[in-house]
Amino acid sequence: MDAPYLAQLQDPPSELVFIMGCHRSGTSLLYHLLAYTGQLDYLSAYDIIKYDELLYNRITGREPQVKADLQQVLQKEASRGLDDLPVGADLPEEYRFVMPQGVPGTFLNINKRLDRLFFAPCLTPRSLDAFMEMCRKKRFLAGADRPLVLKNPSDYYFNFWAVHQMLPQAKFIFIHRHPLQMLNSYLHGFPGILKDRSNYAALLDKRYDALFTGWSLRRQLFIAAFRLNTMPRLLLTRLVESFQYYMAHVADLPREQYAWVRYEDLCADPAGCLSGIGKQLRLDLVPRVPAKFVAPRHLPIPERVKRHYARRVDDIAPYLQHCQYSAWQE
Numbered sequence: 001m002d003a004p005y006l007a008q009l010q011d012p013p014s015e016l017v018f019i020m021g022c023h024r025s026g027t028s029l030l031y032h033l034l035a036y037t038g039q040l041d042y043l044s045a046y047d048i049i050k051y052d053e054l055l056y057n058r059i060t061g062r063e064p065q066v067k068a069d070l071q072q073v074l075q076k077e078a079s080r081g082l083d084d085l086p087v088g089a090d091l092p093e094e095y096r097f098v099m100p101q102g103v104p105g106t107f108l109n110i111n112k113r114l115d116r117l118f119f120a121p122c123l124t125p126r127s128l129d130a131f132m133e134m135c136r137k138k139r140f141l142a143g144a145d146r147p148l149v150l151k152n153p154s155d156y157y158f159n160f161w162a163v164h165q166m167l168p169q170a171k172f173i174f175i176h177r178h179p180l181q182m183l184n185s186y187l188h189g190f191p192g193i194l195k196d197r198s199n200y201a202a203l204l205d206k207r208y209d210a211l212f213t214g215w216s217l218r219r220q221l222f223i224a225a226f227r228l229n230t231m232p233r234l235l236l237t238r239l240v241e242s243f244q245y246y247m248a249h250v251a252d253l254p255r256e257q258y259a260w261v262r263y264e265d266l267c268a269d270p271a272g273c274l275s276g277i278g279k280q281l282r283l284d285l286v287p288r289v290p291a292k293f294v295a296p297r298h299l300p301i302p303e304r305v306k307r308h309y310a311r312r313v314d315d316i317a318p319y320l321q322h323c324q325y326s327a328w329q330e
Contacts (some may be wrong), residue, residue: 001052001056002054002055002137003245003275006053008055009133009140011139011145012132012135012148013135013139013142013146013147013148014145014169014190015145015146015147015148015149015169015283016148016150016169016170017133017147017148017149017173018155018160018171020155020172020174021155021156021174021177022156022242023118023186024177024185024186024189025153025175025176025263025268026175026177026267027175028151029085029263029266030261031092031149033152033266033274033289033293034149034274034285035149036287036288037286037287038288039146039147039284039285039286040148040285041138041139041142041146041148041149043092043095043150043201044090044091044092045088045089045090045093045097046245047093047098047138047205048097048204049070049140049177049203049204051098051134051137055140055141058140059208070089072090073203074089074200075088077198077199077200078122091314093204094151094153095134095150095151096122096154097204098130099131099134101206109136113221114234114238114296115238117222118153118154118157119154119157119242121154121158121162122154123162123163123166126308127274135148138312147283150159154199157238157242160246160249161252161253166258169257171258171259172256172259173258173260173277173281174191174259174260175260175262175266177263177264178263178264178329179236179239179309179319179320180301180305180328180329182239183235183236183297183305183308184301184302185299186235187232187235188299190226191227195223197212206291229304232309236308237312243316243319246320247322256280256281257319258281259276259277259281262324266294270293270294271289274287275287276287313327313328
């Protein structure tokens with residue numbers, strides 16, 4: 001529906017701000033808190049689910065009714081499934097859902113399945129045009145040149161330096177979480193959304209929806225993989241490699257173009273952390289933190305997870321020191 005209106009698009013926002021962090025590191029929490037300031041534009045669930053008709057809906061005056069109808073559908077969901085964040089048409093969401101998606105391969109190798117699920121980059125030279133069209137749509141809808149904050153964890157692990165090279169003026173907010181707690185959250189959270197279908201996730205992601213229809217065997221393979229004792233080891237290996245990538249490249253970014261925050265500090269003092277980020281990146285941020293919004297969960301850590309972590313803790317010592325974590329921080 002939007003094709004006839006694409007010629008009306010002009011430049012993208014002059015400021016792009018990427019949240020960069022691992023899955024389960026608090027990227028969604030930070031994304032929400034930045035969106036709640038009201039000073040930054042962001043990609044919403046509505047933007048994703050109705051992406052091909054965003055311009056049409058706005059120009060023809062259909063947008064309020066389409067959003068209201070979508071909100072009525074989404075409010076039936078209790079939460080996203082991965083966490084307790086509320087579901088709605090205005091929920092901040094990841095840009096990967098509107099990027100070109102290849103046909104998934106049938107990977108019998110668990111390493112390949114794992115990489116496809118978590119670590120494969122989304123923003124690449126091949127997808128850059130589609131990404132920029134999305135940004136131009138957002139500026140059109142905003143009606144002004146507002147900073148656009150964006151999130152997609154898979155572009156953090158081994159890709160943030162490439163993103164900087166493609167978009168050298170972009171700013172980055174890195175969020176860190178203690179690796180042991182993060183690894184445990186991986187293993188705890190993702191099997192649940194694979195076991196029980198989330199209607200909300202299915203609306204966002206056609207590939208996820210297909211796992212519960214034509215690709216049910218793939219879903220069962222994913223679930224079985226998380227039960228294997230090798231899964232903590234394989235996940236931790238890739239995480240360790242991503243920490244090494246981060247340490248190798250972060251200092252090469254222009255210092256005025258990135259900030260970093262720890263998940264633990266963000267939970268303890270969200271307003272203070274947001275103010276600090278705004279000062280470092282020269283963003284006009286006024287923290288507006290909803291009451292009782294920040295409620296970190298404390299999950300029990302199985303012994304198998306502790307054992308695998310203990311074997312690699314020396315390998316991530318430089319990263320732990322950089323983030324000011326102790327090896328076994330409570």
